[in-house]
Amino acid sequence: MTTAGQRARRGAVGVAWLLVIVALLGLGTWQVQRRAWKLDLIARVNARVHAAAVPAPATVDQNSAYLRVQARGAYVAGKDTFVQALTVRGPGFWAMTPLRLTSGATVLINRGYVPARRALPPPTGLATVTGLLRLTEPRGGFLRKNDPGAERWYSRDVGAIAARRGVTPALPYFIDADAADTRPGAPVGGLTVIRFPNSHLAYAVTWYILALMSTAGFVYWIRQGPRRPDRGA
Structure with missing residues (x-):
């Protein structure tokens, strides 16, 4: 028992x-x-990535990521920011340049990959940029925070970059530009990796x-x- x-x-x-x-x-x-x-x-x-481009929006939310957009304006020369990157072409930098839209707003354009902290100046005059809308990356890189004062950038923090370059207010996102700039020495666009x-x-x-x-x-x-x-x- x-x-x-x-x-x-x-x-x-x-x-x-x-x-x-x-x-x-x-x-x-x-x-x-x-x-x-x-x-x-x-x-x-x-569906967003392969859809026809729409005008760059004034506001975004989480569902706006990777939307194909088109922006028209003039690049602000001399305001490049280089963000560390690891790409299919190897380590290097993303060349981020402000684009002053015809509407008066400013949006940061990721013109593409460069192997070193120098890039061919952006095209002059009015430019039409087509690419993928990307949400800001405010947290810095893995175990590394952005240091604007020392120009050490590990993530594409739109607010911090715009403030550092004196182009505020800027739209709350950046655009990964397509590989449209074929000039020798220009940043290589169209390298967005979409992997979930x-x-x-x-x-x-x-x-x-x-x-x-x-x-x-x-x-x-x-x-x-x-x-x-x-x-x-």
Whole structure:
């Protein structure tokens, strides 16, 4: 016969075990939902990237990222900012130059990749820039914060760059320009990398397998029944 204490402990273990199984199933289901959200996000971004360009907007939100836009204005020469970059062409810098729009507003243009802190001056006169709208990056780089005073830039922080260059107010985003400037020595545009990690299916399968293993162990434990106390000889 089992004691009341043994039954209570066994009941507590059973409840805890069931809670673990429910939690594992919940994690698996959450990853399935995350996968559906990620696939929808990828589809929406792809639609924006390949859509016809629209005029550069005055306001943006999270759903504006990677929207194909077109801006017309004059570059503000002598206001380049070089942001460290790692690209398919190797390490270097993004050349960020303000563009004064015909509307009077200013938007930062990522003209493209350069291997060193120098770039061919931007085209003069009115220019039409087509590219992808990118949201500002105010947090700096990984483990490295922007240092405007020392001209060390690790992220494309629109507000900080505009303030440093004296072109405020600027629109709250920047544009990754297409590879339209083919002059020798000009920044290489069109290098935007659009990649959204999507390992949610693998995570979901892992959680569900752990839930299945835990369930099998629980069933085996139930069938074994409580241990009976040894009887003396």
